[in-house]
Amino acid sequence: MTTQAGTFDAEFDVVVVGSGVAALFGAAAAASRGLSTCLVEKTDRFGGTSAYSGGAVWLPGNAVLARDGLEDSVDTGRTYFRAVVGDRTDHDLQDAYLNTGPMVVDFLQDTLGIPTRFQAFPDYFDAPGRQEVGRSIYPKPIKGEEVGERTGDIRSSVPSDQFGSPEDTARLEGGRAWVARLVLALDGMESAELWLSTAAERLIRDDDGRVVGVEVREGSGLRSIRARRGVLVAAGGFERSTELRRRWQRMPTSDWSASHPDTGSGDAVRMFDEVGARLDLLDQSWWCPATLFPNGHAAFTLGFRSGIIVDGAGRRFANELLPYDQMGRRMHARMDDGAGEEFWFVFDDSEAGGYPAICVPAPDPEQLRAAGLWHTAATIGELAQAIGIDPDVLAESVTRFNGHAAQGRDDDFGRGEDPYGRFFLGASTAEECLRPLGGDRLHAVRLVLGDLGTKGGAVIDPNGAVVGTDGAPIPGLYAAGNSSASVSGEAYPGPGVPLGSGMTMAFRAVADMAGKPLPVNPAPVAR
Structure with a gap:
């Protein structure tokens, strides 16, 4: 869509589309520079998928890690990141993310006043430069009374948002704490406006092809907003679009994504495609x-403390204690191999019938049994029949795993050999992660391949500018978070890469809009 000067309904220096952590952080970076900033969010709550996250932010070598006693550096993080991601994304883009990370943390603390802390959560790959205790920082929780009247504007937690549990606003943690603290910071800036229930419909270009604004829908009406310096799109991915998930990811549904049904509908990727952006x-x-x-x-x-995971044929196919993205990829591969979309978590009564894994909300056995998603039986054969699996195949899987447990070594998939797998069990050896299945009752709970959002979108350069199909940046257009093609490519290096990279590239995008682009490789600063 093109428009002529003077036909806009409102004008700002910067327009930000979306309200996850990357979007809010970008808006705060812009407003703190004195740039008039408008953030538009299509739902009636701030936070997007970020509000559902644990809140980890992966930025190697930052001041919070040093303050809290973790020895780390940007170069060590780069060694690890490069070993995991390789050449799948441009090295200048990777360096822009990694080298700018400490500046992002300094801005969080010194300019926005947001308190943060290191919290152990291992890096996900056994590669040079890995931190076995992780290198992620988190926001300190915030009380609902501190958030005040804004509490109702922050997206609820997963249990209340998707599963009908009572909403708890007494204390906001993780991703919700980031969202609340960033919203409060923006509320304190005169140059920032935050618009809820305002959906971005399309990008507006001038006759030269520069993106100069956004057309938005408020209720049944359309408005055009001019962006004098640029538009930053950080509106999530397309995780809630069944059509796009089927087309690009061979997924049978979008219902299994850990995002709110009203978010991640693919608006960003559609708008990018309309203006000729390169997608990846x-x-x-x-x-x-x-x-x-x-x-x-x-x-x-995640954090499966006992039991095994089998495919629809009853076969164990992976180390259950793999980092969740890697386990998800094993599940996707089984689906592609024709094993179907059905998976079962098989475990015994060693936790008194409880669920030996971390799941929020915790599943109610009776509700799941009534829906045919939780089965209980006295024998392997009976359990197999209940879930429609060949009893001999399931029995063979259980017997083989019990043999591994007896010898204290998983010869098939190495369960418990990696520090990540032992982390959630508080274990120091692989043997502690191998508990045989047995007892008077066995259970099978239905698992599916879920996700924390899609990670494909617009290709960006080191300044966060969206690259066109001709290889040149599209003037006035920037992207961050899950609206952009991830800097980590096909890998998930560690907890907090999605939020950390989103915040960093939004920060760099705003600097470019302000006419003060950040160097990819800045000179070292003495601390």
Whole structure:
């Protein structure tokens, strides 16, 4: 869409589309520079998929890590990142992310006053430069009374947002804490305006092809907003578009994504396509195993303390203690190999019938049993019949795993050999992660391939500018977060890469809009 000067309904220096952590951080970076900034969010709550996250932010070598006693550096993080990601994304883009990370943390603390802390959560790959305790920082929780009247504008937690649990606003943690603290910071800036229930419909270009604004819908009406310096799109991916998930990712549904049904509908990728942006990584997501619930939604599940995971044929196919994205990729591969979309978590009564995994909300056995998603039986044969699996195949899988447990070594998939797998069990050896299945009752709970959002979108340069199909940046257009093709390519290096890279590239995009682009390789600063 093109427009002529003077036909806009409102004008700002910067327009930000979306309200996840990357979008809010970008808006705060712009407003703190004195740039008039308008952030538009299509739903009635701030936060997007970021509000559902644990809140980890992966930025190697930052001041918070040093303050909290972790020895780390940007170069060590680069060694690790490069070993994991390789050449799948441009090295200048990778360096822009990694080298700018410490500046992002300094801005969080010194300019925005947001308190942060290091919290252990291992890096996901056994590669040079890995931190076995991780290198992620988190926001300190914030009380609802501190958020005040804005509390109702922050997206609810997963249990209340998707599964009907009572909403708890007494204390906001993780991603919700980031969202709340950033919204409060923006509320304190005179140059920032935040518009809820305002959906971006299309990008506006001038006759020279520069993106100069956004057309938005408020209720039944359309408005055009001019962006004098640029438009930053950080509106999530297309995780909630069944059509796009089927087309690009061979997924049967979008209902299993850990995002709100009203977010991640693919608006960003559609708008990018309309202006000739280059797109990449459309077949990729931040994958994870997920427990299927009666309402058709699925909840992110990790930290399997016992039991095994089998495919629809009853065969174990991976180390259950893999980092969740890697386990999700194994599940996707099984689906592509024709094993179907059905997976089962098989475990015994060693936790008194409880669920031996981390899942929020915790599944209610009776509700899942009524929906045919949780089966209980006295024998392997009976359990196999209940879930429609060949009893001999399931029995063979259990017997073989029990043999591994007896010898204290998983010869098939190496369960418990990596520090990540031992982390959630508080284990120091692989043997502690191998508990045989047995007892009077066995359970099988339905798992599906879930995700924490898609990671494909517009290709960006080191300044966060969207690259066109001709290889040149599209003037006035920037992207960050899951609206952009991830800087980590097809890999998920560690907890907090999605938020950390989104915040960093939004920060760099704003600097470019302000006419003060940040160097890819800045001179070292003495601390």
